[in-house]
Amino acid sequence: MxxxxxxxxxxxxxxxxxxxxxxxxxxxxxxxxxxxxxxxxxxxxxxxxxxxxxxxxxxEDRFATWSQLAARYGDETVPPLERLVALSYEIAHALARDPVTRAGARLWAERTVIKAPVPDPFALWTAAATRLLAQARLAGQLNERVRPARTARALVRAFFGLCTLTEALEGTTVLDDRLTDWWHLTLPSLRPQPSRGNLPAGR
Amino acid sequence: MxxxxxxxxxxxxxxxxxxxxxxxxxxxxxxxxxxxxxxxxxxxxxxxxxxxxxxxxxxEDRFATWSQLAARYGDETVPPLERLVALSYEIAHALARDPVTRAGARLWAERTVIKAPVPDPFALWTAAATRLLAQARLAGQLNERVRPARTARALVRAFFGLCTLTEALEGTTVLDDRLTDWWHLTLPSLRPQPSRGNLPAGR
Known part of the structure; x- marks a missing residue:
């Protein structure tokens, strides 16, 4: 062109x-x-x-394709769960501040009035979260009860609901705080059980 | 009338x-x-x-007022966290199956095209969840790190996001399964830390 x-x-x-x-x-x-x-x-x-x-x-330009996603979760020197959390804040910031991402999310929410199929990013986000959880498992940094694909699916949906409802009810200025509340609620279930390692083997 | x-x-x-x-x-x-x-x-x-x-x-008829809500979480013979979980399944079922509730949720999602203020149930749900968490605290059944109002707010938003996104992406038949995945991820953070009680005092 x-x-x-x-x-x-x-x-x-x-x-x-x-x-x-x-x-x-x-x-x-x-x-x-x-x-x-x-x-x-x-x-x-x-x-x-x-x-x-x-x-x-x-x-498609930003919301549904998320072209920078790969770079943001590919740094293998950072523990996988830490990358997952960092990625969620990056996405929340884009949803709050980047006009093209914001427009994409709003159009997706309004998809019923648009006479064309509106793509969404959820399969992509879920695949990225699944890979990070699987990496955490390999590194011994994931709770044994977590099943990566099922958990990634729940994480992505709950995360996106949290972002969109927080914006609708309170605006975007408190988004980081609300996301932190949610991670406090969610992250402990992803981490290996803390007491195990401190107890004598076999208990 | x-x-x-x-x-x-x-x-x-x-x-x-x-x-x-x-x-x-x-x-x-x-x-x-x-x-x-x-x-x-x-x-x-x-x-x-x-x-x-x-x-x-x-x-207002069903979605935003939720007139049966009080009855469903008022049974004090059932532990508060159990009532919270049961309530979430009740709401999910209504969102999946009751036409008036479904219409309410869809209209709330489409509120930007409606030339009148569309009420929402989130303050009501959050207040109900806050009370249940506070009751769990009084009963010694809540993790000490949980702050009821902040946690209730995060729970309600994540829950509603999970329900609406699951319906949009997969339909309502899998809603119970997805809600169960989400509770597996979320409930452990609400419960008192399991190992504490088994360790000698002072540790």
């Missing part, structure tokens, strides 16, 4: 993301996207085939 | 709930509600002042 076309696509996508994040899908028109981006409405149809198309592109 | 008017209100509300649960707020018209209930469109305006009004009434 030519540089100029790329720049047009990007500015349309960012303008659309801002509007979707601020006012939702239903309240945003192609004319609004044109006005916010300083491009023509025709450019929205040419580059994205219209409002549904640009909405799906916004979701 | 006369019996006949009450019956009309109820049949309108149940028809609207079915439609909102099946196809969402935006896709449901006053005419649809009229057709499903066998009442006139005029009755929707007369009894509920229109589509927004009947949507809010649906949410």
């Amino acid at each position: 030519q540089e100029r076309a790329k720049a047009t696509r990007r500015s349309l996508l960012e303008a659309a993301a801002q509007l979707f994040a601020e006012q939702g899908y239903a309240a945003t028109s192609v004319n609004d996207i044109s006005a916010r981006s300083g491009r023509t409405s025709g450019a929205v149809y040419f580059h994205y085939t219209g409002k549904e198309g640009i909405a799906v592109a916004v979701v | 006369q019996e006949r008017a009450k019956a009309t209100r109820r049949s309108l509300l149940e028809a609207a709930a079915q439609l909102f649960a099946e196809q969402g707020y935006a896709a449901t018209s006053v005419n649809d509600i009229s057709a499903r209930s066998g009442r006139t469109s005029g009755a929707v305006y007369f009894h509920y002042t229109g589509k927004e009004g009947i949507a809010v009434a649906v949410v």
Whole structure:
């Protein structure tokens, strides 16, 4: 793609993301996207085939694909459970602050009014969490009762519910605090049972 | 209110709930509600002042007020944490199966497209969970590190996220299993530390 076309696509996508994040899908028109981006409405149809198309592109750009995810959980010098916790704060920060991620999450929540399939990141997040739990098991740092795939699935759903409900009920400024409360509640079950190692073998 | 008017209100509300649960707020018209209930469109305006009004009434009828909640967690012969777990399954079942509760949850999720404030049950649920955790503390059945109000808030948000995401991703048939996975992950942090009582005092 030519540089100029790329720049047009990007500015349309960012303008659309801002509007979707601020006012939702239903309240945003192609004319609004044109006005916010300083491009023509025709450019929205040419580059994205219209409002549904640009909405799906916004979701795919950041929320659903999470291209930086691999880098953020790949550092094997850090214990796996620590990487899992760090990753959750990274995702929470993006959901709170990055306009394209925020727009993606809002569009996913509003998917019933969008006449196109809206992708989601949950399978990707669950696979990443499963791998980290499996690595923790190999390193002897996981509670023996944890089953990585089932636990990862529950973690991802509970985590995303916590983030979206906290934002809806209290806004994003308290998100870190609420996430910390949740980890206090959740992390002890992931760690190996603390007393075992201190007791005589065979007890 | 006369019996006949009450019956009309109820049949309108149940028809609207079915439609909102099946196809969402935006896709449901006053005419649809009229057709499903066998009442006139005029009755929707007369009894509920229109589509927004009947949507809010649906949410208040079951989802946001949860009138049976008190009875379900008030039985003091059952340990408080056990009541908390039982209550979560009751709510999950209603979210999965009761059309009026389902409609309420869907309308709350779609609240941005409804031109009226949509109430939610989260403060009520959190207060109920806080009381149960406080009762568990008094009974010596709560981990000493748990702070009831903060933990209740995290529990309610994670629980609701788990239910709504499980339904969105897998449907409601697996909801009990997923809720059980989540309690396996969460309940150990609520219980008193198991080894303490078995160790000599002072350790």
